[in-house]
Amino acid sequence: MIIDLRSDTVTKPSQAMLNAMLTTEVGDDVFREDTTVNRLEAKVSKLFGKQQALFFPSGTMANQTALKLHTNPGDQVICDKYAHIFNYESGGASFNSGVSCNLIDGNRGMFTAKQVKQAINPNAYYYSKTSLVEVENTTNKGGGACWDFNEILKIKSICDKNNLGFHLDGARLWNALIAKNETTKQYGDVFDTISVCFSKGLGCPVGSVLVGNNAIMEEAIRVRKIFGGNMRQAGYLAAAALFALENNLERLAEDHKKAKAIGNVLSSVSVVKTVAPIETNIVIFELHNSDDEVKFVQKLKEKNILIISMGGGKLRMVTHLDYTNTMHEKLLSVLSNKNFANN
Structure with a gap:
């Protein structure tokens, strides 16, 4: 998956x-x-x-x-x-x-x-x-x-x-x-x-x-x-x-809800410095050390999770129609694992 x-x-x-x-x-x-x-x-x-x-x-x-x-x-x-x-x-x-x-x-x-x-x-x-x-x-x-x-x-x-x-x-x-x-x-x-x-x-x-x-x-x-x-x-x-x-219009609220849930979990990840305010389906967050940016993306990729780098230590996730509840639960589980951020 x-x-x-x-x-x-x-x-x-x-x-x-x-x-x-x-x-x-x-x-x-x-x-x-x-x-x-x-x-x-x-x-x-x-x-x-x-x-x-x-x-x-x-x-x-x-x-x-x-x-x-x-x-x-x-x-x-x-x-x-x-x-x-x-x-x-x-x-x-x-x-x-x-x-x-x-x-x-x-x-x-x-x-x-x-x-x-x-x-x-x-x-x-x-x-x-x-x-x-x-x-x-x-x-x-x-x-x-x-x-x-x-x-x-x-x-x-x-x-x-x-x-x-x-x-x-x-x-x-x-x-x-x-x-x-x-x-x-x-x-x-x-x-x-x-x-x-x-x-x-x-x-x-x-x-x-x-x-x-x-x-x-x-x-x-x-x-x-x-x-x-x-x-x-x-x-x-x-x-x-x-x-x-x-x-597909009304269901956009689901994407917004999931984005906010991702933001809440990211706020507790040790390498994450800040999470920008989340109103809709885009999650932008910044790492303490910009050198960790490539490493963070790669670690997620190894778990079949793809996100985008914006440079300067900033990263982005965007929720959408094909991002299922099962995917959401897996992502939150990965981010919540303390070993993920520290390895």
Whole structure:
């Protein structure tokens, strides 16, 4: 039995999801004739109260398209120093859109409206034009932290006053909604564009969706084509997303519960220095001695438990759909064994 906690992207479709995929009706989506893709886009746009939605093969492409829609070359995007669009999208913001990022030194990937206001460049021709504020919820590098929605509303007010776009990287927004008892409509009312992912907590093999109103989304399908993201019989993938929305949302609470249980046990392991606050399904912890990082990962690997190293003595575990109760009990047992940490 392999216990893979490197990411919530390692899940594989359940048999029920595969059945939904195999029996769905498909068409050529480039001609906009794939009925299952059309159903998914209509469902997600309705969930967020937006006029349009577009299916993408990846969250990175959805985010990169949003940046392109909101900006012109030479513009600047305000985001956190931990932002996925800056750290984990291969420099796509500069390569694809010709924009720079003004990085805010936030708290666990989250910043304040006051910080946004301070980060807006003066309106002079020799400054890069600030045109977009980007938020990530939950924060990946911030340990699955959830934003305070009241702070998001304050940032929205700053955006409105300064004619700035507002984009949400909602790769794990589903986790935040469950953890905070919030709604898709709340977020749809605030953000101009939102990307949501289905291949993380919801257990799909592939797929993200970008939503927004007609004015901002008018060129989205053209940008997707430029990025090479137009697909043909994509309904097989969209069927998985539809199944996930209907069956896998509420169960995210189980992942959060298990993550917190892991954090509690880690707090008592002698080599563990700190465990970051756990709100959703991501557990980030730091060792007393960063030299032990490789050793710690290897010792778990020898017991068929896979986790990920973040460098600097920090390690990460992510709970997910395929992390069973049996796996959970084994992990807690291994971590609780005093001989494990001391050998």
